[in-house]
Amino acid sequence: MPSTSLALLEIANLAPALLVADRCCKAAGVRIVGVESTMGAEQCIKLAGNAADVREAGRQGVALAEQMGSRATVVVIPGPTEQTQQTATLPPAFIPLLGIDDSLVPKEDSMKSSDALGLIETQGLVAALHATDEMLKAAAVELVGKEKIGAAYVTIIVRGDVAAVQAAVAAGRQSVERLGGKLILADVITRPHPELAALLPA
DSSP: OOOSEEEEEEEESHHHHHHHHHHHHHHSSOEEEEEEEOSSSEEEEEEEEOHHHHHHHHHHHHHHHHHTTOOEEEEEEESOOHHHHHHHTOOOOEETTTTEESEEOOOSSOOOTTSEEEEEEEESHHHHHHHHHHHHHHSSOEEEEEEEEETTEEEEEEEEOHHHHHHHHHHHHHHHHHHTOEEEEEEEESSOOHHHHTTSOO
């Protein structure tokens, strides 16, 4: 890993973690090593770069998480050992019981970063699937994926032009609220950083 420092940010829930990862990359010259699940609400964003950049990225990330009402902590490891670097960059592990990988890592065939991203996260699959249907019916958006992180948390990700994604997310939010589901977050990233886009399917 051609970096001198690692920042590890633990953020409650995946949708807030994706927003934080985007902010971190836009705030400083860091790269995303991955976003690893604890198989519960908490997600660990792993960032690499020089010490000053990862510190600034971590500071900005925690500030955004707190602004969203999400729990957040950050630790900076200057000059991590080779073993620490290897541990931080392990490939995703498949969890058969949940049918999911434990982390998102950058992919070569990533989505276009010019597309806006819409995120809806719920606790409970019924509300998430109903919101997905409403989002796809409300606007010309494409489903990027459905991510489970354990503890019944489900994140739905759509992409498209900004206006369409905003309309879809509004419809998804209304759907969850109408069903009485537990909405964790509904938000739009208008211009996702290429580092964030690389975590998601093409």
